[in-house]
Amino acid sequence: xxxxxxxxxxxxxxxxxxxxxxxxxxxxxxxxxxxxxxxxxxxxxxxxxxxxxxxxxxxxxxxxxxxxxxxxxxxxxxxxxxxxxxxxxxxxxxxxxxxxxxxxxxxxxxxxxxxxxxxxxxxxxxxxxxxxxxxxxxxxxxxxxxxxxxxxxxxxxxxxxxxxxxxxxxxxxxxxxxxxxxxxxxxxxxxxxxxxxxxxxxxxxxxxxxxxxxxxxxxxxxxxxxxxxxxxxxxxxxxxxxxxxxxxxxxxxxxxxxxxxxxxxxxxxxxxxxxxxxxxxxxxxxxxxxxxxxxxxxxxxxxxxxxxxxxxxxxxxxxxxxxxxxxxxxxxxxxxxxxx
Amino acid sequence: xxxxxxxxxxxxxxxxxxxxxxxxxxxxxxxxxxxxxxxxxxxxxxxxxxxxxxxxxxxxxxxxxxxxxxxxxxxxxxxxxxxxxxxxxxxxxxxxxxxxxxxxxxxxxxxxxxxxxxxxxxxxxxxxxxxxxxxxxxx
Numbered sequence: 001x002x003x004x005x006x007x008x009x010x011x012x013x014x015x016x017x018x019x020x021x022x023x024x025x026x027x028x029x030x031x032x033x034x035x036x037x038x039x040x041x042x043x044x045x046x047x048x049x050x051x052x053x054x055x056x057x058x059x060x061x062x063x064x065x066x067x068x069x070x071x072x073x074x075x076x077x078x079x080x081x082x083x084x085x086x087x088x089x090x091x092x093x094x095x096x097x098x099x100x101x102x103x104x105x106x107x108x109x110x111x112x113x114x115x116x117x118x119x120x121x122x123x124x125x126x127x128x129x130x131x132x133x134x135x136x137x138x139x140x141x142x143x144x145x146x147x148x149x150x151x152x153x154x155x156x157x158x159x160x161x162x163x164x165x166x167x168x169x170x171x172x173x174x175x176x177x178x179x180x181x182x183x184x185x186x187x188x189x190x191x192x193x194x195x196x197x198x199x200x201x202x203x204x205x206x207x208x209x210x211x212x213x214x215x216x217x218x219x220x221x222x223x224x225x226x227x228x229x230x231x232x233x234x235x236x237x238x239x240x241x242x243x244x245x246x247x248x249x250x251x252x253x254x255x256x257x258x259x260x261x262x263x264x265x266x267x268x269x270x271x272x273x274x275x276x277x278x279x280x281x282x283x284x285x286x287x288x289x290x291x292x293x294x295x296x297x298x299x300x301x302x303x304x305x306x307x308x309x310x311x312x313x314x315x316x317x318x319x320x321x322x323x324x325x326x327x328x329x330x331x332x333x334x335x336x337x338x339x340x
Numbered sequence: 341x342x343x344x345x346x347x348x349x350x351x352x353x354x355x356x357x358x359x360x361x362x363x364x365x366x367x368x369x370x371x372x373x374x375x376x377x378x379x380x381x382x383x384x385x386x387x388x389x390x391x392x393x394x395x396x397x398x399x400x401x402x403x404x405x406x407x408x409x410x411x412x413x414x415x416x417x418x419x420x421x422x423x424x425x426x427x428x429x430x431x432x433x434x435x436x437x438x439x440x441x442x443x444x445x446x447x448x449x450x451x452x453x454x455x456x457x458x459x460x461x462x463x464x465x466x467x468x469x470x471x472x473x474x475x476x477x478x479x
Contacts, residue, residue: 025425028397029474036345038476099346100371106392107381113388120395124346124376 016047022146024119030142031121035135045138048145055087055144056261057151059169061131061191064157066175067201069108070244071253072154076112078254079150085117087148089140091133091156094124101125105154119148131155131162137283140168158191166194167282170275171260173253175199176215178207192218195237197256203241203249215239235263235271299332345473347375348398352389353382354417357407366402366434369460370467386416394426400471405435415448430471434458 018026034041058075060068069090076086090105103122112118121139128134132155143151155165166172174195198219200212216239223236238256242249264272300307313319351367353360360382370377378396380388393401403414414433421427433445434454442453451470454463 025394028395032348032397032474033476036476040476094376095371098372099374101376102367102371103376103378104381106378110381110384110388113380113391114385120392122378122396126346 015044019044019048019142019146020051024116027119027142027146028121031135031139034138034142035123035126035133037135041138045141048141052141052144055140055148055151056171057140057144057153057169058257059153059155059165059172060175061155061158061162061165061172061194062175062199062201063177063180066157066177067242067244068154068157068175069105071173071175071199071201071242071250072105072152073109073112074244074247074250075152075254076109076118077247078250080112080115080117084149085147086112086150086152087119087121087143087146088152088154089121089123089136089143090154091123091125091131091136093156094126096127099126119143119146125156129162130164131158132164132168134286137168137279137286163191163194167278170264170272171196171257173197173199173257175201176211177202178205178211180211192222196235196260197253198237198239199242199249199253200239201242201244204243208241212239212241234267235260296328296332300328345476347400347467347471347473348378348396349375349400349402349467350378350380350389350393350396350398351402351404352380352384352392353404354384354386354389354413355405355407355409356383357405358382359406360404362406362434363402363404365460366404366463369464370402373464373467375467386413386420389417390420390424390426393421393429394424397474398429399473400467401429401431403431403433403435405433408436410435410437410445411441414445414450418449428474432466434463 015026015030019030030041030044034045060072062068072088072090076088079086088109090103090109092101092103092105094101101124103124105122106113106120109120112120123133123135123139125133132153136153140151140153153165153169155162172194174191174197176199178200198215200208200215202208203212219237219239240249240253240256242253244250264275297307310319310324314321314324349370351363351370353363363379367377367379378392378398380392384392389401389403401417403410403417405413410433414431418427418431421429421431427449430451431449432452432454433450437445437453437455445453452466
């Protein structure tokens with residue numbers, strides 16, 4: 001392959017321009033570089049960031065096999081009929097053994113493959129817990145900057161505590177199906193609290209009414225608790241029945257999303273603000289942690305320190321991880337001990 | 341720097357046959373080799389395959405076909421990749437092919453054809469030796 005003769009600055013500039021113009025190939029390649037943590041993506045993200053904040057971000061989470069991908073497919077059709085453009089981030093798990101992954105969410109979204117108004121990207125968790133990938137927030141930045149109206153993030157099939165999605169979505173959908181267990185095993189503590197809208201998919205199955213009723217009871221209890229503690233807000237999460245494979249209930253679902261959006265943007269501006277601040281905080285603290293870690297690694301390497309050697313020493317109990325970290329940070333930041 | 345780039349592979353079935361057992365086994369073997377495999381299911385048109393490959397930024401497309409339509413769909417996919425400036429993506433095929441078709445497919449740019457009886461480890465070995473993750477754009 002012949003080396004490309006381009007100046008670095010020009011190149012990153014043109015990537016930004018291409019992304020802002022909605023160039024699919026440029027976006028696709030940038031997303032890959034972000035996922036692979038290529039250092040040059042930082043400056044590109046920095047330039048894209050001011051162009052963000054226009055997209056509406058919908059999160060969709062729930063146990064494996066609940067029908068999340070099929071719902072995303074149907075919702076996409078709904079939004080395309082309204083003339084809105086859609087980007088989808090569909091996340092599947094990385095095998096902890098091989099590091100590989102099979103990303104199969106696209107199977108349910110085939111009819112949108114040729115629509116230039118739809119961009120779909122499959123992502124592997126790569127060891128990240130929480131339902132998303134490490135790169136999800138930055139990818140949303142890119143898709144927002146490229147001008148997509150709606151960004152749908154489909155989490156990996158989750159169990160009970162993967163609630164990170166609520167930190168990046170305006171509206172979070174929690175999807176379940178009938179027959180997962182008497183006490184709604186699939187939606188325990190954490191995940192029950194992040195849903196703005198609950199979806200009982202495959203509602204033609206036996207037990208659907210019971211699942212809906214149980215959900216409503218749980219939500220009612222939660223509401224009572226919120227009112228008693230004064231933490232009440234004006235949004236009561238609705239429970240919506242769908243049969244995604246037949247397209248039944250999709251209009252109601254998307255109308256509920258619209259109601260939630262309207263609620264956020266008219267009645268609950270503080271709440272919207274809170275979501276934005278939470279997202280910014282998450283993005284900022286993650287970036288800061290990342291940059292600090294990389295900087296430390298760089299400096300340690302420069303001094304000839306090898307992280308694997310240090311780890312071996314810790315394993316041999318020559319030193320403990322706590323004092324080692326503290327002393328390294330103290331040396332580098334040149335601050336008195338109390339500051340560390 | 342973490343320059344450990346993952347190889348991304350699209351496993352696709354062009355055309356009308358609905359037998360994807362082979363494609364699924366390949367997808368699984370590629371996953372076990374540590375690659376990220378995008379699997380899109382059966383009945384894909386060349387246009388769908390190429391758009392997916394671009395949006396997913398893959399390094400390799402593995403086409404599985406049993407229907408005999410490879411003489412149409414394979415060259416068409418190569419043509420579309422070129423039209424979209426994505427002909428740096430390696431394309432391989434697997435399935436049932438008359439032996440005399442294989443040179444013609446290689447002529448249009450299919451890098452390798454794997455016929456029935458090929459061992460999974462030979463395919464993985466071939467991929468490791470012949471496909472490298474795309475280089476970083478502007479590093």
